[in-house]
Structure formats: structure tokens, C-alpha cells
């Protein structure tokens with residue numbers, strides 16, 4: 001399945017889990033656990049050395065999963081994510097180089113921004129669905145409401161500091177289509193192979209009303 005634009009990712013559910021894979025062998029059971037809980041869009045951060053292999057393994061073994069690469073920081077990261085078969089990319093911030101590389105290589109990008117100037121820079125490069133990162137630290141709900149004035153046509157995926165309890169407040173804003181968060185995949189649960197707990201966390205997140 002190919003995703004035409006990143007905004008369509010929001011149609012799969014209210015939360016995109018931000019995943020850090022430390023051990024390659026955890027990748028497939030973790031993806032299976034999230035999908036079993038009703039969460040299909042998975043952002044795997046490029047923060048670890050096995051991340052690219054983890055994405056490939058998830059995409060191959062769990063066809064219901066829509067696997068994307070997070071933490072894209074360079075043009076090389078974009079190329080690597082594309083080669084690993086990722087269906088979308090997410091960057092913590094925005095540069096014209098990342099924006100252009102994703103368009104050139106056909107990788108739908110959810111670029112990160114945290115200021116009005118960065119929103120304008122991303123818009124100028126053709127992006128109007130943006131990750132607000134780190135969402136809570138840069139102003140959270142108040143910032144999103146304020147950005148909704150001048151940027152009424154821009155949609156956001158706030159990520160950074162959001163929890164199961166606070167996600168509904170974010171999702172009630174007209175310019176928030178989906179939230180990102182790492183709370184669905186706590187490191188201690190992954191380390192312990194507690195996939196049932198991750199399925200429960202995924203099911204709770206998938207059930208959030210928006």
C-alpha cells in the first residue's frame with residue numbers, strides 16, 4: 001500500500017506511536033502487538049543502530065503496519081529510510097534540504113516545526129501537515145490555538161510530552177489531526193517482552209475520541 005500524503009496517516013487512528021528499537025528481535029513482536037491493539041501507523045526513530053533493519057523487518061512481517069522512519073535529520077537519512085522501504089518519514093525539525101530530498105525521492109514527509117517562521121518555511125517548501133515538536137515544551141495547546149489564527153489551513157501532529165490523559169485535549173483542536181507519542185511503547189515493557197501490555201496501551205490510544 002502506498003500513502004499518497006501524510007495527512008492520510010491521521011485516518012488510521014488518533015495516535016502515532018514513536019518507537020525506539022534497541023534490539024532487532026523486538027521489532028516484529030512489537031509491531032504485531034501494536035497492530036493487535038488497533039494501531040497501524042508506526043514511526044520508528046532512527047536513533048538506534050538497528051532502526052533501519054527493524055523497519056524492514058516490521059514492514060515485511062507485519063503487512064498491516066504502515067511503517068515510517070522518524071528522526072530524519074539529513075538527506076542521507078532520507079535515502080536510507082527510502083531504501084528500507086519506509087512509507088513515510090518524520091523529522092524533528094525542518095530544513096529545505098530535507099524537504100527537497102523527500103519530494104525528490106518520493107518519501108511523504110511529516111516535517112517538524114516549533115515556531116511560526118518554521119511553519120512558513122515548511123509551507124513554502126510545499127508542506128502543510130506538520131509535526132509540532134516538542135509540543136508541550138514549546139507551548140502545547142496554547143501555541144496550537146495561536147498558530148490556528150494566521151495558519152488556519154495548516155494541520156498539526158503535536159508530539160513531545162503528550163500522554164493518554166492529555167491527548168484528547170490536543171485532538172479536540174480543529175488544527176490537530178493526530179498526536180504522536182512514545183507512551184504506547186514504554187522501554188521497560190519492550191525490554192520485558194510484555195507485548196500484552198503494549199497491545200493494551202495501543203487499544204486505549206486507538207479508542208481516544210476526537
Ligand SMILES: O=C(O)C(=O)C[C@H](O)[C@H](O)COP(=O)(O)O
Nearest residue numbers: 018045070071092160161181182
Ligand atoms: O526522535 C524523534 O524523531 C523525535 O522527534 C522525538 C519524538 O517524537 C519525541 O521524543 C516523542 O516524545 P515523547 O512522546 O514525549 O517521548
